[in-house]
Amino acid sequence: MPDYYELLEVTRDDPPEKIKKAYKRAVLKYHPDISRTRLTEESFKMVLHAYQILRDPQRRSKYDHDLSLQRPGTFSRAVCTVQDTNWLSSIYYQICLSWRKFPRCENPAFLNPDKTIQKLGFEELKKKFLFSSNYFVRLNAAAALRYLETSESVHCIISALPGLDYRLAREVLNMIGGIRVSSSIYFLLSSFSSLGTDHKQVISRYFFSLGEGMMRYVLGRVIREGREPYAASAKNIYAMQKFNHKKNTGRR
Amino acid sequence: MKRIIGIDFGTSNCSVSAIEGKRPVLISNDKGSVYTPSVVYIAENGSYYTGEDAKSQAILYPGRVISNIKRQLGKLSDVRIAGIQYSVQEIAARILIQLKNDAEKFLGSKVPEVVITVPANFSDTERKAIMQSGEIAGFNVRRIINEPTAAAMAADLETGVDEKILVYDFGGGTIDISILEISDGLFEVRATAGRSDIGGVDFDSMIAEKIIADFKNASGIDIKGDPVALQKVRDEAERVKIALSDSTEVSSKIPFLSADARGPQHLSWNITRGEFERMIQSKIDETFVLAKKCIADSGIKTDDIDAVLPVGGTVKIPVIQKRLKDFFTCKILQPPDPAELVALGAGMQAGIIEGSIRGKALVDVTPLSLGIEIDGGYLIRLIERNTPVPVSKSRMFTTISDNQRIVEIHVLQGEHPHADQNISLGRFYLEDIPPEKKGMPRIEVIFEIDIDGILHVSALNLDTGKRQTIRIAETLGLSEAEIKRMMRRAMQSKKI
Numbered sequence: 001m002p003d004y005y006e007l008l009e010v011t012r013d014d015p016p017e018k019i020k021k022a023y024k025r026a027v028l029k030y031h032p033d034i035s036r037t038r039l040t041e042e043s044f045k046m047v048l049h050a051y052q053i054l055r056d057p058q059r060r061s062k063y064d065h066d067l068s069l070q071r072p073g074t075f076s077r078a079v080c081t082v083q084d085t086n087w088l089s090s091i092y093y094q095i096c097l098s099w100r101k102f103p104r105c106e107n108p109a110f111l112n113p114d115k116t117i118q119k120l121g122f123e124e125l126k127k128k129f130l131f132s133s134n135y136f137v138r139l140n141a142a143a144a145l146r147y148l149e150t151s152e153s154v155h156c157i158i159s160a161l162p163g164l165d166y167r168l169a170r171e172v173l174n175m176i177g178g179i180r181v182s183s184s185i186y187f188l189l190s191s192f193s194s195l196g197t198d199h200k201q202v203i204s205r206y207f208f209s210l211g212e213g214m215m216r217y218v219l220g221r222v223i224r225e226g227r228e229p230y231a232a233s234a235k236n237i238y239a240m241q242k243f244n245h246k247k248n249t250g251r252r
Numbered sequence: 253m254k255r256i257i258g259i260d261f262g263t264s265n266c267s268v269s270a271i272e273g274k275r276p277v278l279i280s281n282d283k284g285s286v287y288t289p290s291v292v293y294i295a296e297n298g299s300y301y302t303g304e305d306a307k308s309q310a311i312l313y314p315g316r317v318i319s320n321i322k323r324q325l326g327k328l329s330d331v332r333i334a335g336i337q338y339s340v341q342e343i344a345a346r347i348l349i350q351l352k353n354d355a356e357k358f359l360g361s362k363v364p365e366v367v368i369t370v371p372a373n374f375s376d377t378e379r380k381a382i383m384q385s386g387e388i389a390g391f392n393v394r395r396i397i398n399e400p401t402a403a404a405m406a407a408d409l410e411t412g413v414d415e416k417i418l419v420y421d422f423g424g425g426t427i428d429i430s431i432l433e434i435s436d437g438l439f440e441v442r443a444t445a446g447r448s449d450i451g452g453v454d455f456d457s458m459i460a461e462k463i464i465a466d467f468k469n470a471s472g473i474d475i476k477g478d479p480v481a482l483q484k485v486r487d488e489a490e491r492v493k494i495a496l497s498d499s500t501e502v503s504s505k506i507p508f509l510s511a512d513a514r515g516p517q518h519l520s521w522n523i524t525r526g527e528f529e530r531m532i533q534s535k536i537d538e539t540f541v542l543a544k545k546c547i548a549d550s551g552i553k554t555d556d557i558d559a560v561l562p563v564g565g566t567v568k569i570p571v572i573q574k575r576l577k578d579f580f581t582c583k584i585l586q587p588p589d590p591a592e593l594v595a596l597g598a599g600m601q602a603g604i605i606e607g608s609i610r611g612k613a614l615v616d617v618t619p620l621s622l623g624i625e626i627d628g629g630y631l632i633r634l635i636e637r638n639t640p641v642p643v644s645k646s647r648m649f650t651t652i653s654d655n656q657r658i659v660e661i662h663v664l665q666g667e668h669p670h671a672d673q674n675i676s677l678g679r680f681y682l683e684d685i686p687p688e689k690k691g692m693p694r695i696e697v698i699f700e701i702d703i704d705g706i707l708h709v710s711a712l713n714l715d716t717g718k719r720q721t722i723r724i725a726e727t728l729g730l731s732e733a734e735i736k737r738m739m740r741r742a743m744q745s746k747k748i
Binding site: 024027028031032033034036041044045048049051052 | 435436437438440604605607610611613614615639640641642643644703
């Protein structure tokens with residue numbers, strides 16, 4: 001899937017008016033009548049197609065989801081590297097079941113860590129996160145750790161999860177869920193079964209905020225591998241999810 | 253620099269334009285008129301007349317005169333005159349040849365290239381047909397553009413930013429509605445809708461039928477079996493229709509229309525504008541149904557439309573102007589001559605391709621959805637209508653039995669869920685598939701609608717990476733050899 005934002009020379013956060021302007025610029029640049037060459041025809045086609053998607057808020061948000069999934073180091077890779085599908089399907093089965101009880105969550109507003117704390121190294125942050133008595137220092141440290149986006153930093157946060165109080169744990173999970181690097185997803189999955197119900201809720205929400213395309217991919221994998229008893233359940237969930245999705249989009 | 257001309261190939265009249273300086277101007281024919289009737293007369297020996305000359309022959313030899321050929325384009329119907337079979341494309345080409353000659357005389361240079369306009373709702377088959385007509389006439393057809401879009405370009409609107417225009421193009425044989433967004437020289441079509449079975453010529457025949465019926469009542473003679481009298485009535489009907497735009501009552505006299513034992517019978521008939529308006533009301537209603545559909549498709553609210561541009565000869569009828577004013581709250585533009593706009597727009601596009609007009613570009617849409625037939629005779633759509641062109645869509649195909657060598661793909665255009673209710677564009681056969689177990693071969697078929705609105709199909713075998721051969725059957729088009737043969741025939745048969 002090509003990056004239409006790059007093609008139109010805009011960023012992912014740009015408002016519709018700016019995208020429209022960029023689209024017009026791109027049409028005038030790639031139109032075969034203006035560029036006077038057939039070479040730009042493919043680009044022109046892609047510009048037209050890109051704008052069809054980005055002009056429509058619903059299609060755009062779906063595309064944004066799909067796009068985020070294929071960025072380097074994203075979830076799709078994490079799933080591919082997981083060897084034990086049996087384990088994966090068991091986790092997914094649980095996640096899917098718990099998810100249905102909760103409404104879909106909005107994209108979180110990420111906490112921007114304090115500038116001073118951002119300068120600290122991994123060991124400093126780890127210390128602050130694990131041992132500080134101040135709630136906000138711990139939270140800031142966690143956010144800074146998330147910013148490092150290395151697997152050891154993520155691991156550090158997750159390994160501390162079971163001991164955190166509910167409020168802090170929720171914030172931390174929210175942040176980790178937002179990273180979408182392979183290690184974070186992996187760790188969320190692996191710690192899922194050992195966590196309490198509250199934590200499970202947050203994690204399962206996160207999986208579903210990844211978007212329908214991702215869900216389909218993972219569930220599809222479980223179904224393809226055909227590992228009983230999970231395959232049958234996954235099929236049911238998949239059907240249910242499709243139904244839910246239809247209902248949701250229909251209502252809008 | 254190669255000159256490119258723009259041709260508005262209409263159902264009843266054609267006109268030609270070319271760039272002079274920076275603007276398109278209309279080219280007049282050898283009769284001094286910018287309209288050339290789309291009529292062809294073919295004599296016994298195969299020589300032919302076109303335009304005004306052919307039209308004047310109609311009264312003498314109604315059987316040898318072909319008019320309204322545009323409505324036949326893309327249909328599998330040949331024309332048989334004096335024992336010789338002509339394809340529809342070839343007849344249309346005869347008119348194009350005259351336009352070409354007129355343009356060459358006017359410009360004093362060869363014009364090998366052309367932009368031709370078509371109704372926006374023309375299907376792939378119809379577009380291919382006009383393209384082939386162009387080839388037979390010796391043209392290199394550089395572009396096919398849609399009539400309402402062309403008109404919008406030529407209207408030379410003083411547009412602000414993101415102005416939304418609805419083009420109401422009511423011609424001799426077709427009605428097209430297009431909604432465009434215009435800004436900074438970019439003409440972007442948002443939606444289009446049209447029908448090829450409502451047009452000014454239908455109003456002519458309604459009047460003609462009324463005359464025939466009234467004449468029968470008055471004199472007791474049915475002239476339906478008399479081709480010469482019929483032709484006289486048809487010509488009179490067109491004259492009456494045009495006259496009714498200026499006067500509220502028109503009387504019509506045709507001396508010696510028919511004869512019986514009592515002697516010659518003359519037609520003396522009159523019609524008021526009110527009667528005429530009642531006659532055509534249902535047809536006009538249908539055009540507004542189309543307008544509503546187009547507005548709904550575009551996703552733009554009726555109140556957000558900034559202006560309406562009436563185009564085509566038929567919009568000169570006063571009641572249509574009135575209905576437009578009643579239907580839309582925005583301003584109704586008044587182009588100097590709505591019938592000229594399409595040809596001027598074609599000339600404008602020619603200028604853009606030539607390079608003499610800069611900073612303008614057009615993005616049009618495909619008027620009909622493109623789909624393929626699946627099991628059970630259903631249609632699945634691959635490219636939705638009102639998608640900007642050019643566009644391409646690929647789809648994976650495989651085999652359903654072991655060692656299957658051929659896969660058939662039936663491509664259609666239209667909106668109906670049942671395949672047989674749509675326009676068939678042809679059957680494509682993927683051939684020479686390497687024998688394998690069923691479901692194993694993976695063949696990617698790419699359906700492309702190009703900037704002219706014409707479909708191209710190509711296929712790739714993903715396992716071997718080789719291009720897959722495609723055989724096309726059941727298309728209405730002509731082969732290259734047929735086109736060559738028709739070109740030769742057109743050259744040999746003298747123009748009288």
